[in-house]
Amino acid sequence: FFxxxxxxxxxxxxxxxxxxxxxxxxxEPPRSLSVLINADGRYFVNDQxxxxxxxxxxxxxxxxxxxxxxxxxxxxxxxxxxxYQAVVTAQDALGQLGFRRIAIATAPEVRP
Numbered sequence: 001f002f003x004x005x006x007x008x009x010x011x012x013x014x015x016x017x018x019x020x021x022x023x024x025x026x027x028e029p030p031r032s033l034s035v036l037i038n039a040d041g042r043y044f045v046n047d048q049x050x051x052x053x054x055x056x057x058x059x060x061x062x063x064x065x066x067x068x069x070x071x072x073x074x075x076x077x078x079x080x081x082x083x084y085q086a087v088v089t090a091q092d093a094l095g096q097l098g099f100r101r102i103a104i105a106t107a108p109e110v111r112p
Contacts, residue, residue, distance in 0.1 A: 031072045033065065035094070039079040041086040053086065058093040070098040077105040 036044040043050035043058055050061045066072065074094055078087050094102055 031069060033062070033072055033074045033099075035062065035074060035076050035090050037076075037078040037082045037086045037090060039081040041083045043086070043090065053089065055089050055093050055096070058089060059097055062093055063097055066097075066099075071101065072099075073101040073103055074099050075103050075105055 034044075034046050038044070041053060043053065043061070045058075045061045045065045048061060048065060050058055076087070076090060076094075078090075091102065
């Protein structure tokens, strides 16, 4: 049994002059909206609690917090023990308001 190993050292001889840019940023960071649903099915929109859990109440708070920007990304975070209907209600409210960029937060699976 015979094994040979080697290391290749590739150095670039091509010189590149990179363009410069000003330090000033012209774009403001993209806004995002967070909708959290806890294990009891209570809603929080950017840390503001929604007191009633019907779709109209959820829509009202989302619209007030989000303003007119329906292009912003919405992060939907629900506890693993959240009733499924609460998640459906949040998705329904977001859809009725015209939000199309909805990300659902999950935790990575823990493997032994």
